[in-house]
Amino acid sequence: MIKDSMEFTINLTTVGMARATDWAGVKSGRDINKWEMTGLTPVKGEKVACPYIKESPLSIECRVKEIIKLGTHDMFIAEVINILAEEAFIDSDSGAFRLDKAGLLAYSHGAYYELGKEVGRFGWSVKKKK
Numbered sequence: 723m724i725k726d727s728m729e730f731t732i733n734l735t736t737v738g739m740a741r742a743t744d745w746a747g748v749k750s751g752r753d754i755n756k757w758e759m760t761g762l763t764p765v766k767g768e769k770v771a772c773p774y775i776k777e778s779p780l781s782i783e784c785r786v787k788e789i790i791k792l793g794t795h796d797m798f799i800a801e802v803i804n805i806l807a808e809e810a811f812i813d814s815d816s817g818a819f820r821l822d823k824a825g826l827l828a829y830s831h832g833a834y835y836e837l838g839k840e841v842g843r844f845g846w847s848v849k850k851k852k
């Protein structure tokens with residue numbers, strides 16, 4: 723059953739937040755206060771009732787629309803209500819989020835990596851050489 727208040731935020735993390743990210747991912751909030759233990763700062767959501775992480779360069783405020791039971795896990799389908807991005811990482815001309823500047827953290831097969839190096843532009847592979 724979906725309650726009116728079923729909201730959450732997705733908070734992208736950075737290399738500087740790597741330790742806190744891992745720690746929060748292997749511990750349960752049932753037993754400890756993750757805010758206190760990681761030193762991350764909760765900020766009251768702008769358009770949702772739950773907090774977002776101040777240190778995160780990009781936070782997405784979401785509202786649950788549907789819960790699909792998959793057996794071992796539930797899958798949450800949610801609507802994006804609001805996006806909060808660190809001003810310093812927004813390109814003033816294009817409005818794009820600067821992945822090359824934000825130092826975002828990626829996770830794959832047990833390891834954490836830093837994202838950021840641009841290796842191509844959309845459509846460049848089929849562009850004619852001048």
Ligand SMILES: Cc1cc2nc3c(=O)[nH]c(=O)nc-3n(C[C@H](O)[C@H](O)[C@H](O)COP(=O)(O)O)c2cc1C
Nearest residue numbers: 743744745746747748749750751752753756795829
């Ligand atoms: C790198 C990493 C990736 C994770 N990815 C998922 C995931 O995709 N889905 C999931 O259900 N749990 C995932 N977890 C485990 C949850 O983070 C963990 O169950 C949660 O922190 C439990 O805390 P809670 O009891 O306070 O919710 C991941 C943990 C780590 C460290």
